[in-house]
Amino acid sequence: MKGQKIKYIGFYCPPDSPIKRSCSLAAVTKMTYIIQALKNAGADVEIVSPAWITEKPTVKQLSSKNDKKIVYPPSIYTSSRILRHILMWFSLLWLFFYLIFHIKKDDFVIVYHSMYLVRIITWLKKLKKFDLILEVEEIYSDVSHYSRLKTKREFDLFKLADKYLFSTELLNIKLNKENKPFAINYGTYQVEDICETPLNDGRxxxxxxxxxxxxxxxxxxxxxxxxxxxxxxxxxxxxxxxxxxxxxxxxxxxxxxxxxxxxxxxxxxxxxxxxxxxxxxxxxxxxxxxxxxxxxxxxxxxxxxxxxxxxxxxxxxxxxxxxxxxxxxxxxxxxxxxxxxxxxxxxxxxxxxxSSRERLRELDEDFISTIQEWIRKS
Missing domain, CATH: 3.40.50.2000 (Glycogen Phosphorylase B;)
Structure with missing residues (x-):
């Protein structure tokens, strides 16, 4: 089990990176926790992030936290809306070809669900036959007014997954119709160190x-x-x-x-x-x-x-x-x-x-145990 290689695909850059890229704070927070959980489960994690540069960098080198391996597309900063759009499509095209050459059949791959990635991952899954673990935080066609075609593509990808990481039990009920292996992770189970005590000022x-x-x-x-x-x-x-x-x-x-x-x-x-x-x-x-x-x-x-x-x-x-x-x-x-x-x-x-902290520790241990079981069976 020790050293199992896992590719984790999603829009990510470390919170302490001096170069800002196209990723949401919520996604970065969740992915940072998952990365650490995978490592605690004995995995060797490579992050493949198609996130492009969104702010003019002040340094030339990316910082790396906790020895995470992160692969990014070539990218530059631009203030032009047209060039930013081109940069987005280039980054997605780069991701497709990078994965074509770096994923093998039966590889263990986790994908953080994003509408940007739906078609790319669908094509790659059909071509490369890798073991797809789809991390689903929400159903985007539920919260945005997508066309019928985009909605169909999203649900088609859900069906292609071999395993799921869901953020709620209700997502499992709604999407996992074939009862495939799944794990529930509500978010970051990291228990914060106690650095303050509640105020005792009479209020x-x-x-x-x-x-x-x-x-x-x-x-x-x-x-x-x-x-x-x-x-x-x-x-x-x-x-x-x-x-x-x-x-x-x-x-x-x-x-x-x-x-x-x-x-x-x-x-x-x-x-x-x-x-x-x-x-x-x-x-x-x-x-x-x-x-x-x-x-x-x-x-x-x-x-x-x-x-x-x-x-x-x-x-x-x-x-x-x-x-x-x-x-x-x-x-x-x-x-x-x-x-x-x-x-x-x-x-x-x-x-x-x-005892909220104790409950979160239990959830963390159970989640890591599920990942370890998947790795053992891979």
Missing amino acids: IHVVYAGTFGLHKGAKTAVLAGQFLDERYHLHILGFGSKDETECILSLINEVSTKTSARITYDGCLRGDEYKKFIQRCHIGLSTQIPDAKFNDTSFPSKVLSYLSNGLRVVSVKIPVLTASRINDLLYYYEDSTPQSIADTIKSIDLSSSF
């Missing part, structure tokens, strides 16, 4: 951390502050467009005049600053809009972020959470109203026992 500190987008629940979180009392301090962390941020700041000022609770916007924090800040809080809020279509299959990453830092979580009640192995750790509100959210916050007994 209960509640935090919303996330984007200010329409369906992400920041507005609802702020409005819940109207129904909290002087025992509570509601912190808003996050980011959005200029208009979204101004809207949240204005709403904080408005609600603050109607409540004895304290409500503050504490900026957009990342890394150690973020970790230290939320560890000083007691309760995290996951208040996204419940009828948003992505909630059917997409796991809310902020829930794991709160749990990994030891917070209790007040959350919207959605199927991906109630079907999960962390269901019993969460405090659900029944109605998606500010009053119901505030009532749920006030119902939490902070003196009761709570």
